[in-house]
Amino acid sequence: MKRLVNLFTKPSKLFHFPTTYARMNLRSRWLALPGFICIAAFATMLSAYSGASSSQGWGPEQPVRFPHTVHAGTLKMNCLYCHYSANKSPDPGLPAVGTCMGCHNIVPGTTDAGKAEIKKLAGFWNNKQPVPWIRIHKLPEYVHFPHMRHVNAGVQCQTCHGQIQNMQQVYQANSLNMGWCVNCHIGQSNPPLKARYDCSTCHY
Amino acid sequence: MIDSADNNGGAKAPEATGVRRRDFLKVLGAGGAATAMLGCGQEKVEKLIPYLVSPDQTVPGVSTYYATTCRECATGCGIIAETRDGRTIKLEGNPDHPVNQGALCARGQASLQGLYNPDRFRGPMIRRGGKLEAIKWDEALRLFAEKINETRRNGSAGNAVFINQHEAGSFGLFLDSWLAALGMPAHISYDAEADHAAITANKQNGGAAWPVLNFKGTKLIVSFGADFLDGWGAGVPQQLAFADARADYKNAPRLIYVGPRRSLTGLNADQWIDCRPGGEIAIAKMLSGALSPAQASQQSGAPQKALESLAREFAAAKPAMVLSGAGSSDLSAIAATLNSAPAGNGGYLGFEGIATAAEMRALAHRMSANGVSLLMVRGANPVYTLPKSVGFEAALKKVPYKVSFSSVPDETTELADLILPDHHFLEQWGDAEPMRGVLSLQQPTMDPVFDTRATTDVLISVGRAEAATAASYQYPDFRTWLIGRFPGGATALAAALPKGFTSGSIGYAPQARALPAVQTTTMDQTHGSMYLYVYPHPLLGDGRGANKPWLQELPDPVTKICWQTVAEMNPATLTKMGMANGDYVTVKTSAGSLTLPVLSYPGVQRDTIAIATGRGHPHSGRYASAGFNPLDLLPVSEDRSGAFVYASTKADVTKAGGSTWIVTTEGSSRQHGRGIGQAIGIAELGGQGNEEGVGAEHQKSGEKGEEMAGDASHEFLPGMRAPVANDAQGDRGDQASNDKGMYDPKHWSGMAKRRWAMTVDLARCTGCSACVTACYAENNIPTVGADWQGGKFLPDRTGFGANITRSREMAWLRIERYYEGGEDGSADFDTRFVPMMCQHCGNAPCEPVCPVYATYHAPDGLNVQVYNRCVGTRYCSNNCPYKVRYFNWFGYGEPGRAQYAFPEPLNWQLNPDVTVRGKGVMEKCTFCVQRIREAENRAKLEQREMQPDEFTTACAASCPSRAITFGDAADENWSVTKVAKDRRAYHVFEELNTYTAVVYLKKVLHSAPGAA
DSSP, X not given: OHHHHHHHHOHHHHTOHHHXXXXXXHXXXXXXXXXXXXXXXXXXXXXXXXXXXXXXXXXXXXXXXXXXXXXXXXXXOOHHHXXXXXXXXXXXXXXXXXXXXXXXXXXXXSSHHHHHHHHHHHHHHHTTOOOOEEOOOOOOTTOXXXXXXXXXXXXXXXXXXXXXXXXXXXOOOSOOOHHHXXXXXXXXXXXXXXXXXXXXXXXX | OOGGGGGGSSOOOTTTTSOOHHHHHHHHHHHHHHHHHHHTTTTSOOEEOOOSSOOXXXXXXXXXXXXXXXXXXXXXXXXXXXXXXXXXXXXXXXXXXXXXXTOOOHHHHTHHHHHTOTTSOOSOEEEETTEEEEOOHHHHHHHHHHHHHHXXXXXXXXXXXXXXXXXXXXXXXXXXXXXHHTTOXXXXXXXXXXXXXXXXXXXXXXXXXXXOOOOTTOSEEXXXXXXXXXXXXXXXXXXXXXXXXXXXXXXXXXXXXXXXXXXXXXXXXXXXXXXXXXXXXXXXXXXXXXXXXXXXXXXXXXXXXXXXXXXXXXXXXXXXXXXEOSSOHHHHHHHHHHOOSOOOSSEEGGXXXXXXXXXXXXXXXXXXXXXXXXXXXXXXXXXXXXOGGGOHHHHHTTSSEEXXXXXXXXTTGGGOSEEOOOOOGGGSOEEEOXXXXXXXXXXXXXXXXXXXXXXXXXXXXXXXXXXXXXXXXXSSSHHHHHHHHSTTHHHHHHHHTTTSEEEOOOOOOOOOOOOOOOOOOOOBOSSOSEEEEEEOBTTTBTTTTTTOHHHHHSOOTTTOBOSOOOEEEOHHHHHHHTOOTTEEEEEEOSSOEEEEEEEEOTTBOTTXXXXXXXXXXXXXXXXXXXXXXXXXXXXXXXXXXXXXXSSOEEEEEEEEEEEOOOOBOOSOSXXXXXXXXXXEETTTXXXXXXXXXXXXXXXXXXXXXXXOTTOOOOOOOSSTTSHHHHHHOOGGGOTTOSOOGGGSTXXXXXXXXXXXXXXXXXXXXXXXXXXXXXXXXXXXXXOOOSGGGSOSXXXXXXXXXXXXXXXXXXXXXXXXXXXXXXXXXXXOOEEEEEEEOOOOOXXXXXXXXXXXXXXXXXXXXXXXXXXXXXXXXXHHHHHXXXXXXXXXXXXXXXXXXXXXXXXXXXXXXXXXTSOOOOTTOEXXXXXXXXXXXXXXXXXXXXXXXXXXXXXXXHHHHHOTTOOEEEEETTSTTSHHHHHTTSTTEEOTTGGGTOOOSEXXXXXXXXXXXXXX
């Protein structure tokens, strides 16, 4: 009790860490490490719950190495040709295998590598199997992102998805974190766009 | 601090004794790396599976709507099924359909859980060595065809029997022609819910099997146990008609309910006359003048004073509608002579041709005498729905081969040898003729969930396999057959399908059948002094709803009991017997005995013990085993119409010792002066509705204008109505800023121009709870009452409903039911049904107490709950005066957890527009914010402004009495603004200055003429 009073009456003592530190004996050394692990675990949790993480940069190899560089880059195909509902639905739409084969029935490819990939695609088509694409861009389930609102407001696909037309293998170019989204919504993008920034715009 | 160690002199290099800073940082760094790995979401690689070929006319992420016909009961309502990315996720009434006019009851909503029932048969099954084994369809069809062939070869085809779950449509016609082609007798169409005494009486009086009840223009309705709001007959259209008739206050009919138990219809009645089971007939005789009130009182147990006033009122009120639903032909006959209400236009054809209980008993007799060679059954479950005393189960075991087409396991399929599961009605083609001249169409709304086949197509393939009938079954499927019969063929059908119905007739009249000798008995007096009253559950019906968790969790509108079967007794009787709520009683009759907990309910006659049917299924899947089946207590007793008499015996009721928790969502059945459900007498209202000039009239007579004494203002202001919002909401949290951001009505976003609001008309609400199920379906609300979802911490709170006894139900919208008066145990009490959801207060008590800003006020008036911000302190719930916030105590929404509420494929139904909440998160009514945002998106996409009444919430859409209106209260053009101006309007707990966005309109009381 006396010690407690002392501690409160002499606050400097409370934080007199060096003395305590100096007295660390072997036992406290063994205790300190688990202590730090606890702190680290806490930091881990805090960090995980704060959402300050992102899969930015993630770009796995796809089952068919579809070159956006050729389709969107060289050929300058409109994104909406394949992602056909991006301007009318929350969901951008993924091209059906039939859509790919619409052209690739007659387009065999130019390079050897390209030809091999188109053969792979035709293999899926002939076996009546969909291509199991690996998902790259994913927002958490508690966020609702209506593609059509953004596309119709004149937001370029590249604003969120990066320079897709230059990507040999597509990766997540931006963090897609909330702060990154809100930046545009509050008009701090270039050129400035305006959109609601109320929580219930996206979270419900 | 560590750095300062060097300056302190006392410390040597800490390497040997402590942890160096570098080490500390390393540990922290490793932790950080772990964080990055955990958080970045790469622990689970998701696949994006495209279509092989894009289907026409569907857009991913946008719903497609299909019109079809509901098959949950005999009525045949039109429904619109919302299908998203190939899965049907929501059912709503078809607004143009002449039967239900856009409304849909709880049972209709819950048919989705029949479609996605996790216990459904995955494919054909065969019983080998007493166990069901999966087989291939080819083999199953070959076996079935062989059996048919064998039956025909040995000349016993005439002894084959096909029992079908009754449905009004071409299927009966198709089935009978198939049976006839194979030399088999016409099928038995069975529906345990049909009231044959009423149907027979209706037909004898020259009307339709089920008439359209024409409440409008009637002065008085006397209902002898006719529960027209509980699913007695055509539930939804009757409720619509009743609510509409009562909404015209000046001419509204008074409703008097006569019976041993106040059902939902009874609670909606203005007066209840309690009598003993079977005593109704004496009261009817009194009305016809055959008995004096004193005699009637003596014979029925009803109070003489009430009977005298009934006789007086009945004599004066013309026209009066007298309905008989007590299952007695004698009573129905008297009621028909008393009835002076004009008959409604037309009738419901769905109630034609239903087999009676007597016919089923005769069939059981035939089966046990080895008179049935082959039994086929589709959908119907006679083993459960017929009382044990009928002996159907034992008789069925004697049939050499039983084929079932049911899609879900039940007590009847448990005895079947071969199971050829049918599609759910949402997966197949069909039609119905619910009313004369109306052809309601049924189409698949999605691909089959499992490897099932439409029974119609199975019959066609078997017809083709059989040499004698092959020629007449050359078409590929039932759809082709339907198109062939449809006037105008495929083109006309394709044109009619989007609407869901067309004019036309199926032209099917079920063959008249000779009724077997009925086994009438008088009241079995051999046991005890209490009358046993077994009644059909208003939500589970004859038990077919028991495998759907929404219906199990939906509290009974009257008792507020879920997941449990209780014996209801009058509080006075309970006190006399020295018992309390939850004590076990043993109910014993000549047919059997049952021990179950007792519930004190003032709406039961004092000499009566009432038990609901529907629960206690041994073989109907994981959800249906909750509770008990009271049919086991009933001896065989039939009315002369062939109907089973459910009030036919007295019972020994004895204290069994011990008690259990009552699984109820109710806190208190009394309002304790809180004024939650308010009412106003018709006299005080001036006999007027919300007509123009009412205020002026009152001003003339010296009263206050628009508002009545004690009424506070109920107007809404857009934007910064709430003082708290006004203070707190600077632009992006800067309190010093004068820029109110989106909270400024002049802000470009226009968000604060709107004030989303709701009105609930208590004069219309009947408490049926359809809105609650609609809310569960729309908002991915988990059910929490299954036995594996309860915690295992308290031994007396396990089993079904354990979570409910801890008040952990998740119903965002609940119906509160309060009694007014009758504290002394008398029958003279009034009931208030109050739908209670988040009130979206302008000055919400929940908002300032949230430490993490997870709940806040949106500029458009919504009280928003942001799930990803919520850390689960539950402060908001503690501070909510309406108790409408619900906490996820367990991971009900997390697959892999023991408490997961959506076992595959129930999760297919989840609405993709609504977040599935995880453990430790608070949730509540959102005013269907996903529908608001969807409507905003749609308007924007179509480059227009949102139209008034363009959309509504799930609860308002389903409501069969049109009690709920939703919209923008800041815009004059929305209906909600007009309804909120009604003179009956009030806010619940207005004195708390919560500025709620929900306006209730007082219930209107119709007291007896002459009474104050």
